[in-house]
Amino acid sequence: DTAVSQTPKYLVTQMGNDKSIKCEQNLGHDTMYWYKQDSKKFLKIMFSYNNKELIINETVPNRFSPKSPDKAHLNLHINSLELGDSAVYFCASSHGGRATGELFFGEGSRLTVL
């Protein structure tokens, strides 16, 4: 069973469109994250949710809106896509809100904006 699963794995779309990426974890963790990895492999946190509550919201355009319907899911919706949004987006989860353990990552969703 996949611990952290994201869909879709690949997403190719035109500028100006709206798209969503879904994430689910079956590890029983209470904290979930979205990270963005650019073409140089640099990894930057975007959002963090603990028990469905937003606790980290880095400087991200408000075109990006996370939504956590329950502890096991954290979806990412992106409005009015721009070329610079092209990247690999990783969902991750962990147990507990403090740095006591590891992050478990999904396989990533590669977004290409044309």
Place this chain on the structure above:
Amino acid sequence: GNSVTQMEGPVTLSEEAFLTINCTYTATGYPSLFWYVQYPGEGLQLLLKATKADDKGSNKGFEATYRKETTSFHLEKGSVQVSDSAVYFCALSDPRNYGQNFVFGPGTRLSVLP
């Protein structure tokens, strides 16, 4: 703020060579330190970790020691294999910060040639 610096890649080695990837950090307080590995087309996975000074993390022949006096967490392996080819990320997390705000280094790409 907290930050992680690691050596620029790419690093290219022959099989059975000795590997060192340098990592230094800046943090207030006493962070936990991690090495994550990303194989091609996959998400990041934890390689090893250390949560306090002088701790040594080890896994799959890789080792790193938490050195508070030099604020370093260098990754080493005595004999690399072709299968070790991947991108390696040093990371820290400040346990005082709720939300496990992990800070990742820029990643170091390792290529091991047969």
